[in-house]
Amino acid sequence: MASHTGRKGAATCQLYMRHFKDGSEITIEPWRAEAFPVIRDLVVDRSAFDRIMQAGGYITTHAGPKPDPNATPIEPEVAELALDAATCIGCGACVAACPNSAAMLYTAAKVSHLGLLPQGQPERYTRVIRMVEQMEKEGFGGCRNYAECEAACPKEISISFISQMNRDYLRASLLEPIDRRGSMKSQ
Amino acid sequence: MELEAKIPPGRIEEKWTTHLDHIRLVGPRNRPRYTVIVVGTGLAGAAAASSLAAMGYKVECFCFQDSPRRAHSIAAQGGINAAKDYQNDGDSVFRLFYDTQKGGDFRSREANVFRLAELSTRIIDQATAQGVPFAREYGGLLANRSFGGVLVERTFYCRGETGQQLLLGANSALAQQIHEGNVQMHTRTELLDIVEVDGRMRGIVVRDLTTGDIYSFAGEAVVLATGGYSNVYYLSTNAKGCNVTATWRAHKKGAGFANPCFCQIHPTCIPAAGEHQSKLTLMSESLRNDGRIWIPRSKGETRQPRDIPENERYYYLEERYPRFGNLVPRDVASRNAKDVCDQGLGIGPTGHGVYLDFKDAIKLHGLDVIEARYGNLFEMYERITNDNPKETPMRIYPAPHYTMGGLWVDYNLMTTLPGLFAIGEANFSDHGANRLGASSLMQCLADGYFILPVTIGDYLSRHPYGDVDTDHPAFKEAEQAIKTQVNRLLSTNGSRSVESYHRELGRLMTDHCGISRNEAGLRKALQTIPEIRESFWNDVKVMGKDAEMNQALEHAGRVADFLEFAELMCNDALTREESCGCHFRDEYQTTEGEARRDDENYAHVSVWEYNGQDQTPTLHKEPLYYETLPLARRDYKA
Ligand SMILES: Cc1cc2nc3c(=O)[nH]c(=O)nc-3n(C[C@H](O)[C@H](O)[C@H](O)COP(=O)(O)OP(=O)(O)OC[C@H]3O[C@@H](n4cnc5c(N)ncnc54)[C@H](O)[C@@H]3O)c2cc1C
Ligand code: SF4
Numbered sequence: 061m062a063s064h065t066g067r068k069g070a071a072t073c074q075l076y077m078r079h080f081k082d083g084s085e086i087t088i089e090p091w092r093a094e095a096f097p098v099i100r101d102l103v104v105d106r107s108a109f110d111r112i113m114q115a116g117g118y119i120t121t122h123a124g125p126k127p128d129p130n131a132t133p134i135e136p137e138v139a140e141l142a143l144d145a146a147t148c149i150g151c152g153a154c155v156a157a158c159p160n161s162a163a164m165l166y167t168a169a170k171v172s173h174l175g176l177l178p179q180g181q182p183e184r185y186t187r188v189i190r191m192v193e194q195m196e197k198e199g200f201g202g203c204r205n206y207a208e209c210e211a212a213c214p215k216e217i218s219i220s221f222i223s224q225m226n227r228d229y230l231r232a233s234l235l236e237p238i239d240r241r242g243s244m245k246s247q
Numbered sequence: 248m249e250l251e252a253k254i255p256p257g258r259i260e261e262k263w264t265t266h267l268d269h270i271r272l273v274g275p276r277n278r279p280r281y282t283v284i285v286v287g288t289g290l291a292g293a294a295a296a297s298s299l300a301a302m303g304y305k306v307e308c309f310c311f312q313d314s315p316r317r318a319h320s321i322a323a324q325g326g327i328n329a330a331k332d333y334q335n336d337g338d339s340v341f342r343l344f345y346d347t348q349k350g351g352d353f354r355s356r357e358a359n360v361f362r363l364a365e366l367s368t369r370i371i372d373q374a375t376a377q378g379v380p381f382a383r384e385y386g387g388l389l390a391n392r393s394f395g396g397v398l399v400e401r402t403f404y405c406r407g408e409t410g411q412q413l414l415l416g417a418n419s420a421l422a423q424q425i426h427e428g429n430v431q432m433h434t435r436t437e438l439l440d441i442v443e444v445d446g447r448m449r450g451i452v453v454r455d456l457t458t459g460d461i462y463s464f465a466g467e468a469v470v471l472a473t474g475g476y477s478n479v480y481y482l483s484t485n486a487k488g489c490n491v492t493a494t495w496r497a498h499k500k501g502a503g504f505a506n507p508c509f510c511q512i513h514p515t516c517i518p519a520a521g522e523h524q525s526k527l528t529l530m531s532e533s534l535r536n537d538g539r540i541w542i543p544r545s546k547g548e549t550r551q552p553r554d555i556p557e558n559e560r561y562y563y564l565e566e567r568y569p570r571f572g573n574l575v576p577r578d579v580a581s582r583n584a585k586d587v588c589d590q591g592l593g594i595g596p597t598g599h600g601v602y603l604d605f606k607d608a609i610k611l612h613g614l615d616v617i618e619a620r621y622g623n624l625f626e627m628y629e630r631i632t633n634d635n636p637k638e639t640p641m642r643i644y645p646a647p648h649y650t651m652g653g654l655w656v657d658y659n660l661m662t663t664l665p666g667l668f669a670i671g672e673a674n675f676s677d678h679g680a681n682r683l684g685a686s687s688l689m690q691c692l693a694d695g696y697f698i699l700p701v702t703i704g705d706y707l708s709r710h711p712y713g714d715v716d717t718d719h720p721a722f723k724e725a726e727q728a729i730k731t732q733v734n735r736l737l738s739t740n741g742s743r744s745v746e747s748y749h750r751e752l753g754r755l756m757t758d759h760c761g762i763s764r765n766e767a768g769l770r771k772a773l774q775t776i777p778e779i780r781e782s783f784w785n786d787v788k789v790m791g792k793d794a795e796m797n798q799a800l801e802h803a804g805r806v807a808d809f810l811e812f813a814e815l816m817c818n819d820a821l822t823r824e825e826s827c828g829c830h831f832r833d834e835y836q837t838t839e840g841e842a843r844r845d846d847e848n849y850a851h852v853s854v855w856e857y858n859g860q861d862q863t864p865t866l867h868k869e870p871l872y873y874e875t876l877p878l879a880r881r882d883y884k885a
Contacts, residue, residue, distance in 0.1 A: 074630055099457060100796045103313075107434070110314050114426040118419035119378045123298045123696040126372035130333065133387025134380075142380040143405055146412060150316065174378045174419075 071151060071214035091152050093161035095199045108198040109150050109166060116190030117170045119179050132178050139177075146173035147215045157212035160201030165209040167195045168225035169217045175228055185232035192229055248503055248856045250869045253657045254358045259344075259875045263362045266658070270701065271708040278303030280712045282466035283703065284451055286438045286493055288315030290410070290417055290688055291671025292472030294695025297420035300429035302700055307464050308421070308430050311437045311456060311488060311801075316418040319474055319486045320691065323410025324531035324624070326392060326402035327374075327688040329367040334391050338399040340364045345876060347686060350396045350576055351651070351679020352828035352844060352881050354506070354852070356871060358658060359677045363686075366693040371403055373696055377416035381405055392533055392620075394684035396576035396883075402685045407531055407623045413688055417695070437801065438493045439732075440725045441469060441500050441667065448500075448666035449715045452725045454733075456801060459794040461729050463717040467707055468666045470699065471497060472691075475650035475672040477510060479809045479816065480761070481753020483647040484516055484529040490805035491812045494654050494673050498815075502662040503854040503867065505655035505675030507812070508820035511682055511829050512762050513648035514580035517631055517641075518600040525746075527646040528631055530603075531624055532684040535573045535580070537608035537617060538641070540564050542592045542601050552594075552602055552640050563587055571883045578681045578829045579883055581645035585762045586840070588644075595642050604640035645762060649687060651678045651829070652819070655854045655869070659702035660694060663854075666710075668703060670694035675852065680828025733793050736803045741786030745803045748783045748810070752776070756813055760820050765833040769821040773814060777861075780810040815855055815864060822866060825849045828881075846878050 067079060080086065088102065096104040148169035155163050171188050174180035180187070203222065210219045255266040273281065281304050285296040288310040296308040310318060332338040343364035348355060371389070375381065381403050382390040391400040405412040424430040433453070440452040442463065450465035476491035477483035498504045515535065517528045541560045548555065563583055565572045573580075584601050587593065594600045609617050614637065618625070625636045632642070653676055654662045654669035661668050671691040678686060755775055759768035783806070791797040826835040826842035827849070835843045851868040858864055 069626070070630065076631075076633075078633065103796065106313060110316070110422065113316075113419065114422040118423045119376065120423065121373075121376045121420070122301050123294075123373060123700065125369070126376045129371060129375035129381070130388045134383050135387055136383040136385060139380045139383040142378075143412070146378075146380055146405075146415060147408065149411070150314070173380070177378050177380065179376055179378050 069214055069216045071153070074214070091156040093152070093155045093200070095161065095163070096152060096155065104152075106150070106152050108200070109152065109163070111198060112163070112167055112191050112194045113170060115194035116183070116187040117174070119174060120183060134178060142173050142176040145169045145176065145217065145221055148217050149215055151214060153212045153214060154209035154217075155200065157208040158201065159206055159208065160204055162203045162209070163195050163198070163200035164203040164222050164225070165213060165217055165219065167191055168221040171225045171228065172221040175224070184228065185235055188225060188228040189232050192225070248663055248854070248865070248867050250503065250655065250663070250854055250867055251657060252356060252869060253659060254356070255658065259357060259361045262358050263365060267701065271705045272701075273704045273708045275303050279305055281305065281468075281707050282307060284464055284466040284469045285309070285472060286451065286470065287318065287472030287474065287671070287673070288418070288421065289318035289320035289472060289474055289671060290413055290691035291673070291695040292318070292470070293414065293417035293421045294692050295470055295472060295670055295699050296430055297417065297424050298696050298700040299703070300424035301420070306424070306430040307433065307466060309433045309436050309438060309453065311435065313434055315421060315432060315434065316414060318414065319489050320414045320688070321411045322484075322486065322529075323413075323688055324407040324529065325394065325533045326404035326409045326685040327370065327413065328394070328401050328683070328685040329371045329403060329689065330364055330401060331368050331371060331389075332401075333389055334400045336399045338401050340367075342399065343367060343401065346397045347677065347683060348679070348876055349879065349881055350683040351681050352842070353679065353846070353850070353873065353878055354509075354827055354871065355677050355679035356852075357873065357875055361875070362698070363677045363690055363693050366697050367689050369697060370689060370692045373692070374413055374416050377419060379405065379412045379416040393536060393574070395532055395535060395574045395580065396571070396683045404533070407533075407621070410688060413692065417692070438473070439496065439729045439804070441497050442721050442725050443500060443664070444715050444719055444721050446665060447710065448664050450717065450722060452722070452729050454729070457796050459792070459797065461726050461733070463722040463726060465715050465717045465719070465722065467710065467712050468668060468703060470668040470670060470703070471654065471673050472671045472695065473673045475653070476809075476812065477647040477650055479752070479813055480647040480756050481749050482519060482524065482527050482757070484513060484527050485648075487526060490808065492805050492808045494669065495808045495812045497654060497662065497664070497667060498855075499857050500664065501857065502664045502667060503655040503856055504652070504815060505852050505854045506652040506680070506819065507816045507855065508760065508823065508830055509651035509680050509828065510647055510816075511577055511649040511651065512581045512645040514577055514584055514645050515603060515643045516646035516648070517628065518595055518597060518644035520596075528627070529646070529648060530628060530641065530643060532577070534603060534621060534624060534641075537612070537620065538573065538603040538605050539607060540573050540580075540601055540603055542587050542594060546591045548594070552604070561587070561592070568883050575883045576681060576683060578831070581762055582831055584645055600642040600644045602640035603643045605636060606640070609637065647761070649682055651676055651680060651682055655852065659705055660699050661702075661706060666706065668699060670699050680830055732804070733800065735784075736787070736789050736800060736807070737793060739784065739787050739789070741788050743782070743786050743788060745787060745789060745799060745806050748779060748787065749802070749806045751779055752806070752810060752813055755779070756816070760817050763831045763833055764820045766821065769817050772817045773821070776810065776814045776817070783807065783810055818864065819853055819855065823849060823853060842881070844881070850878070
């Protein structure tokens, strides 16, 4: 029952016994992926996900005064699409379901959430490069388009975000944006 | 215990800016020399840790979850308030201040509440800049919904997952600071004590929840952003891990605990299905915008809700409160639900339930519109109950949800202990005796982004840095005491599970210190709690070892603290001989059954001082002044 709950849009912890037939056998196992070492029983270490976020999953900003949000109208479809991506809960079911233990769906959801919004544009291309590089460093496998991730995802994140991320990544590699972080204080 | 609130002089509109003009600051060059310990990574903690780090302070940050982004703030569904007046419906900073103060039944500090209302608009600006995808109108501008207890639309939201999105925003800022090396993040690490050196709070003792190691961190100040304590009731809408440990242990070190009995019981939760349930699920209050609450008029009704004709349905909130109807504040809605169920009119297998019906809203707006508004809440409800709310009304009942009480703090958010700060739900907050919906996220973020990062400078600038480290004997002593406690829990080897004690305490508190309280019940609870506590320490069975991941041991430590804390709650409820907000004493009600407040004797914050195990705590009072808003009866009927 690792990630295939057999119910669309449900995490394992959202299943009830009534969802099973009487007498059926339930197999429980921890997420299996090299990048998620088992700590104990069903508990795994998912900090690799956090490090992908730390590498670039943000919009650089500080807590000082900001422009009024209505100064930058955002089409509701765009805001909703960004939210479709942002709704990812970082559970890791996509990784566990993938025969290659790829973290593409997770990373793509995070990249797309910020990359779709006008506020996320300035760092769009440095972000995708940094996050994808970190993802590779963490030892997740490559994507072979099995689409098992999408089927397992409890938040129904669409694999179209992966194509979106790939496009951004390609564009970013061609653009080779200069990441001046470090030489320029980010605040 | 000194209770100096440090409220700045001047007109209420000027207090915060005047304060900022005169407060002492730490200069950018000196900030990296100060280490600030931030415990908690919910909205309050993540906002504070990331903002402090961005300013240049060194931050050590802690949470007990496996990732900072899994703090309980993630569960908030409905939204966050801000006085933007985008809807042009007459909203203003003053009105938000007024609503919050009235909603809290005039039991909070005016100056703090006004500051909160003032900062509310900046939170939306900040969150949007971070990429929080708030709902938008067709024209691309931000959308709003309304929440209970107010007459304007000022709630910003992201479907039914506003907390998750705001937390991702705050956590992305935190992630950046972790990446840049300004924040050292310690996940799966639980605070177990706070360490004082020469009269100042200089560090904490923690347990690594993976290895069981107990060790310390030193710094120049400690910030607690550890959330609320609704789990004292065992069954609540809070995550299973939420606890009172950090604030309770701070209290035992000398921090005043304010208004512990102010606990909000949220009206719209899925009723408990049976004995062994361990958690309740909240259905967002936003549902009350369109759903109508009713029960059958006659007892012993057996028909399906759909078969009960209109004239046999009792829309009790609409009848009793025609102006606010289903949107009365939470405490009023909860009390009325309990009232009708106590009269035997409740529905469902336990009789503890009322209907929340969308039939009329669907007829009026169409299924599409209602789906778009509440689709994911409907799904969640259906997943849990197997009932489809589009076809049959939801069943709901109140459940403990939010705690207005917490560590007492001054205007700078510092507790009565020098160097110990409390923010977010962990402090006694700006919500008085009752919090309005969508106001907690607002307060957590105001505290974390805008208030604490500045006010902490006033304290730090007056003190040296780097003069104490964890080799100091005070740290070793505290570590030893924690080790002793852990050993005691593991070696008791009795016959009862931790869970069974927690459940027993929860039931007692629900019965006697819940939606309504009375003297006899509270006295009974005060007599029973020490008995449960004694049994716990003699007969609890905690499996496993200390040098490993041991969730039973974690739970045992938390329940041990709840067993002490519950007594303080009951003492507080007993000494507050009035009804106000969520604190409803049966003895103090009007002939119509509404809360009867006693401003002459109880217009104060009750702040408790710890005097040692089994000693009666001392009650101190911070008087409340009403300079801007005259005291008014909180009447949602007129
Ligand atoms: C189901 C639900 C729905 C809600 N919906 C809304 C809403 O729509 N609008 C609204 O305004 N409010 C809402 N609230 C209230 C609001 O979500 C909370 O009050 C708020 O998120 C609390 O945030 P916090 O930062 O103070 O604490 P939390 O988010 O609870 O974070 C506490 C942090 O402290 C850490 N911690 C605690 N103890 C220790 C310890 N001993 N050692 C180490 N770390 C520790 C935890 O790991 C965690 O990181 C809702 C609450 C619930 C339960
Ligand atoms: S993409 Fe889906 S499965 Fe993967 S982490 Fe996010 S929510 Fe979980």
